Amino acid sequence: MYDKGIAMNVSQGKILVVDDNLVNLDVLADFLDDDGYETLFATDGNSALERVPLARPDLILLDVLMPGISGFDVCKKLKEDEETRNIPIIFMTALSDVESKVRGFRLGAVDYITKPINMSEALARIRTHMTVQKLQNDLKKALLQEKELNRLKSRFISIVSHEFRTPLTSISSSAQLLECYFDRLTEEKKRVHLHKIQTQVQEMTALLDDVLFIGRSEAGRLAFNPELLNIVDFFQEIVEEFQSTCDEEHILNFISKTEREEGRFDKKLLRHILSNLLSNAIKYSPSGSVIEIGLESRPKETIFTVRDHGIGIPEEDQERLFSSFHRAGNVGTIQGAGLGLSIIKKCVDLHQGEIEFESEEGLGAIFTVTIPH
Numbered sequence: 001m002y003d004k005g006i007a008m009n010v011s012q013g014k015i016l017v018v019d020d021n022l023v024n025l026d027v028l029a030d031f032l033d034d035d036g037y038e039t040l041f042a043t044d045g046n047s048a049l050e051r052v053p054l055a056r057p058d059l060i061l062l063d064v065l066m067p068g069i070s071g072f073d074v075c076k077k078l079k080e081d082e083e084t085r086n087i088p089i090i091f092m093t094a095l096s097d098v099e100s101k102v103r104g105f106r107l108g109a110v111d112y113i114t115k116p117i118n119m120s121e122a123l124a125r126i127r128t129h130m131t132v133q134k135l136q137n138d139l140k141k142a143l144l145q146e147k148e149l150n151r152l153k154s155r156f157i158s159i160v161s162h163e164f165r166t167p168l169t170s171i172s173s174s175a176q177l178l179e180c181y182f183d184r185l186t187e188e189k190k191r192v193h194l195h196k197i198q199t200q201v202q203e204m205t206a207l208l209d210d211v212l213f214i215g216r217s218e219a220g221r222l223a224f225n226p227e228l229l230n231i232v233d234f235f236q237e238i239v240e241e242f243q244s245t246c247d248e249e250h251i252l253n254f255i256s257k258t259e260r261e262e263g264r265f266d267k268k269l270l271r272h273i274l275s276n277l278l279s280n281a282i283k284y285s286p287s288g289s290v291i292e293i294g295l296e297s298r299p300k301e302t303i304f305t306v307r308d309h310g311i312g313i314p315e316e317d318q319e320r321l322f323s324s325f326h327r328a329g330n331v332g333t334i335q336g337a338g339l340g341l342s343i344i345k346k347c348v349d350l351h352q353g354e355i356e357f358e359s360e361e362g363l364g365a366i367f368t369v370t371i372p373h
Helices: 022-034 045-055 071-080 098-107 119-181 187-218 231-246 267-283 340-350
Strands: 014-018 038-042 059-063 089-093 111-114 226-230 251-256 262-266 290-297 301-308 354-359 365-372
Touching (some): 022 038, 045 071, 059 071, 059 119, 071 098, 089 098, 226 231, 231 262, 231 267, 262 267, 267 290, 267 301, 267 365, 340 354, 340 365
Parallel strands (some): 014 038, 059 089, 089 111
Antiparallel strands (some): 301 365
């Protein structure tokens, strides 16, 4: 006798029952529903084969003897299909001979339930195989995550090594020139080499800061400290900082359309967002081009955009654009570690905001950030 005291309110998984006997389907439906499973049905082998790829059940209860295609044939076809081969199948049958059971196991079934069905036994077997299936799925996910982490580690080592090698070479070269020819160099030349060293050290420090930021984010240790901020003044200050560093190589055009100038933002995270968007726009745009920065602060949200007219983003790279260490295939020799947009996305998420973009390769890009108040 089945103990309904074990019944669950939350769905324990999706089960497809395949049986040409409608009475059996009704009985199984009652017990499986009471035990917390979502139950689907098919009354013959062909309809089962049509339904499985669409429904993607977690387990299949499959009658062996049915008109038309048999349960054995259904099992064989499902196990031959890469999309469905890992779904556990439990046969339901009145056949008790060892040969039939062995045949079923060889085809890939995980268990047998003998008719007439003892529901307590059947549910115990179902729970066991659902648990095993969940553990197997969790293990696969963990292995995929581990594989992705190893890929990211390898890419990180490759990118960071490359990004450090260039400034270190420049620093070493300038330091050697200063050491060997200090007395012969003019004051202007000395200042040039010292400035070059300082610039390269700043670039390396910025890269390390980005890597540490990603590390803190992955560990869930990023702080979110909103404060009252004059958003127009804040944006104006950052835009002017960037304009002063890029001189006349790029023109930064800032336009503000605001109904309110103050809002609560995390100042550090907001600086990360705008600075990285501007840095990318400048880096991937031709000299002399215009970078357009728009700001609109509404009663319930602040929206800002950064538009460039640079190399754009290939369609095949757009899906992974915000992944750490991912760089588009058209960047060529332009330096970068592929962290900027990942950092932007994490900062926007902490503000419970959204970031969207539109781009075509060779036609530039526009990024739109929306942050609720």
